[in-house]
Amino acid sequence: MKLLPLVALTFLAAASLHAGEKNLFNGKDLTGWQGVEGFWSVQDGCLTGKTTTENMVKENTFLVWQDGEVGDFELTCKFKLVDLNGDSKGFGNSGIQYRSKVVKxxxxxxxxxxxxxxxxxxxxxxxxxxxxxxxxxxxxxxxTISDTPKDAADAKAKDFKIEVTGSSGTGDEIKGAIKAADWNEYKIIAKGNHLQHFVNGKQTADITDNDANHAALKGVLALQLHKGPTGMTVQFKDMILKTDN
Structure with a gap:
């Protein structure tokens, strides 16, 4: 079997993209991304965030995509999240930030x-x-999320309201479609104030954010490395962003 050189493989990967699609990760290094040194790297061709009990982040920190902000978009990627022992029984938490802000x-x-x-x-x-x-x-x-007048006399009162309007399945059904300590696919679709999440093709969240005081229509993309009591590892690959631009 004849192996294709890396240049040819890169060309084929680029050629497989459709109109409006962009590959956010080159599979080799952290070009186009920035985060706290010592916690993010590329391992096995994947963006990798790792903490250990001896090397823990001070607070939740993120690997931030550097090529601008996103507004309306569709993002697909594969992710794998494991605990300190490479399993799913211990601590592990991460996430994909979108339409977000860098606050520190x-x-x-x-x-x-x-x-x-x-x-x-x-x-x-x-x-x-x-x-x-x-x-x-x-x-x-x-x-559906809406803004509501805040009761000035109640310091704990929220200035927004969440109304559950439907369901795509129970929590157990959603969980059953996800492979623990293995690769899964995430898809995020954001169009105006309508946000949708899918994991392995199954819809897991559908949000209409009418809260004018908090809803975001554009912002940065980033990947989370969560502070915890023990270490964990999260990996991402095949990150394809689709926009209308």
Whole structure:
């Protein structure tokens, strides 16, 4: 069997892209991405974030894509998340940030929408807003978010409301479609204020964000490395961004 040289393989990969699609990772190094040194690398042809008990991040930090912001887009990638022992029984949490903001450049800290994932797959597929409104849509839910007047007398009162409007499956059904400690596919579609998440082809979140005070229509893409009690490893590959531009 004759092996193709790397240049030919790169050409074939580029040729397989469709109109409006861009490969965000070259499979070789961190070109086009930036994060805290010592935690991110390329291993086995994958973007890899790794912590250990001895080498832990001070707070949630992110590998940030450097080629501008995204607005309306479709992103697909494959991800694998394991605990310190390479399994799914211990700690492991990560996510894909989109339409987000860099709030602490010196440590690559991000706020904004996050397509969540964890080793137990309890939260994988949901929408979480990092350093913002928190959990906005649990796995399997369809929700509409709206702004509401905040009660000035109640310091804990929220200025937004989440209404569950439908379902694509129960949490157990969503979890059952995800392979623990193995490769899975994530797809994120953002069009205006409508956000959708899919894992392995199954819809896991459907959000209409009508909260004018918090909804984001554009921002950066980034990958999370979560602070935890023990180490973990998260890997990403085959990252294809599609836009109308």
């Amino acid at each position: 450049p010196e440590y690559f800290v991000i706020s904004g929408y996050q397509a969540d994932m964890d080793t137990t797959n309890k939260y994988t597929g949901m929408l979480y807003e990092e350093k913002g409104r928190g959990i906005l849509c649990l796995p399997g839910q369809a929700v």
